Structures are given as structure tokens and as C-alpha cells.
């Protein structure tokens with residue numbers, strides 16, 4: 001395969017051509033006599049000078065192009081998810097400096113665009129969940145209530161042989177109603193809209209404890225102040241996913257959820273369990289990744305500390 005041209009090679013080739021051409025012209029004008037030994041000596045000196053010029057040329061060009069190569073390496077190594085990591089080294093070559101600045105601006109724009117579209121998607125998702133939860137609650141639940149009432153009415157004057165069957169059917173319908181309510185609540189906690197963040201998380205912790213048998217408590221500290229709906233949702237969803245992980249993976253006997261507000265308006269949510277822990281890797285699964293994404297979108301950050309045998313602590317910090 002043909003090697004691709006580099007800047008250095010192109011400039012060198014042009015220089016070689018120029019030098020050889022001027023050497024040729026000079027020897028024509030100077031009327032070198034290649035026959036005489038004096039002419040040959042003069043030509044040798046000239047050729048030596050040309051070679052030296054070339055070597056110096058190569059060294060100088062290499063040095064001049066070094067900042068450009070460094071920048072390319074830097075750009076190739078950039079992680080688009082972490083635009084703040086891009087730090088072009090300070091150079092005093094105008095073009096390279098401008099190239100680095102342009103790239104930094106581009107990265108920032110991509111990150112901004114990505115944030116915007118992700119938060120749009122998440123907002124749309126929450127809206128859709130809210131609608132679904134309402135439909136489940138208002139419509140399907142109403143119909144099931146109707147079924148239960150009808151069964152009750154029928155069982156009054158039904159053949160006693162059928163009474164047992166009817167009772168069973170009623171119990172099933174009632175169970176379906178309860179499952180439906182739980183599902184609707186998971187989809188969109190009406191408590192969050194109706195009562196606010198702390199009661200909503202309180203309810204979540206209580207239900208978690210009832211369903212899993214794991215001892216769970218919510219501690220609140222400081223003032224939370226006015227929170228935007230986006231932030232409330234992020235905090236609620238991180239608590240939800242972290243608790244779901246405790247239920248699914250931890251084998252814990254106790255979990256502590258702490259929500260603390262600092263006077264400067266920053267908020268910290270911590271979910272700590274005493275379970276089996278895990279070797280936390282970069283990124284984690286969908287759940288851990290999703291929590292990180294939610295944190296980032298409201299300007300916060302998520303950290304997961306876990307060691308095998310020592311439990312897990314998930315912390316969401318929003319400045």
C-alpha cells in the first residue's frame with residue numbers, strides 16, 4: 001500500500017526540488033567544468049552543502065510540526081463523553097492554537113447538544129409514564145373495581161356450589177388491582193407530584209422494606225429548598241434504582257437512605273447497604289449508567305463505592 005503523504009514529506013520534497021533546481025542553475029551560470037579536478041571539487045563542496053541543508057531542514061521541520069502532531073494525538077485520544085478532559089498543550093503556533101481552540105468549541109457544542117437531547121428524551125419519558133400511570137389507575141383500575149363489585153353482587157344470590165369459585169375470582173381481581181396500583185406507582189409516583197420529594201421517597205423506602213423484608217430507613221438533614229421538577233425526578237429515580245439494586249443484588253439486611261441539603265443549596269442523596277458489595281467497574285450496567293446520566297443532566301455527579309463483602313454506597317451530589 002502506498003504510504004500517505006505527510007506535511008513534512010511534502011515540504012521536504014518541494015525543498016529538494018528547489019535546491020536541486022537552483023544548484024543546476026548555479027552550475028550552468030558558473031560554467032562548471034566537470035572535466036577539471038577543480039570543478040569537481042567545487043561541485044563536491046556544493047553537494048555537501050546541499051546535503052547539510054537537507055538534514056537541517058528535516059530537523060527543523062520535525063520540530064516545527066511537533067505541536068501539530070501532539071495536537072492530533074491529543075484529539076485522537078479524546079473521550080467525547082468527557083469534553084473537559086481535552087486540554088491542548090499551550091503552543092505559540094497560531095494555526096495549531098486555533099485548531100485546538102476550534103476543536104474545544106466543537107466538543108463543547110457536541111456535549112451541549114447531547115445533554116439537550118437526552119434531557120428531552122427523559123422528560124418525554126417521564127410524561128409518557130405519567131400518562132400511562134394515570135390510564136392504568138383511572139381506567140383499568142375502574143374496570144377491575146367494576147368486576148369485583150359485579151362478582152360480589154352475583155355471589156349473593158348464586159348457586160352455593162359456585163360460591164367458592166366466585167370468591168376465588170373476586171380474590172384474583174382484587175389482587176390484580178393491587179398489582180396494578182403498584183405498577184402505576186412505579187411508573188410515576190403520584191406522591192412526587194402531590195406531596196413533594198421527601199414524602200415520596202419516604203413512601204418508597206417504606207414499601208421497599210415491606211416488600212423485601214430488608215430493614216430500611218430514611219434520614220433527612222438540613223433544608224432542601226425549592227427544587228426544580230427535573231432535579232426532584234432525578235433524585236427520586238436514583239433512589240428507586242439504587243433500592244432496586246439493593247433488593248436484587250445485595251443480600252443486605254439493612255439499608256440507609258440519607259437526603260441532606262446544605263445551606264448553599266447543594267443536595268446529597270446517599271443509599272448505603274450492608275450487603276455483599278461488588279467490584280465496581282467503570283460505567284457499570286444500564287442501571288448504574290442510567291443513574292450517572294440522570295445525575296449529569298441536572299449538573300450533578302454520581303459515585304458508587306463498593307467492595308466485595310463490605311456493602312455498597314451510592315451517592316448523588318447536586319451542587
Ligand SMILES: Nc1ncnc2c1ncn2[C@@H]1O[C@H](COP(=O)(O)OP(=O)(O)O)[C@@H](O)[C@H]1O
Pocket residue numbers: 245246248249250273275276277278284285286287288289312
Ligand atoms: N447494592 C448492590 N449490591 C451488590 N451488587 C450490586 C449493587 N448494585 C449494583 N450491583 C452490581 O452491579 C451490577 C450493575 O448494576 P446495574 O447497572 O443496576 O445493572 P442491573 O441491576 O440491571 O444488573 C449488578 O449486576 C450487580 O452485580
Ligand SMILES: [Mg+2]
Pocket residue numbers: 241244245287288
Ligand atoms: Mg439495576
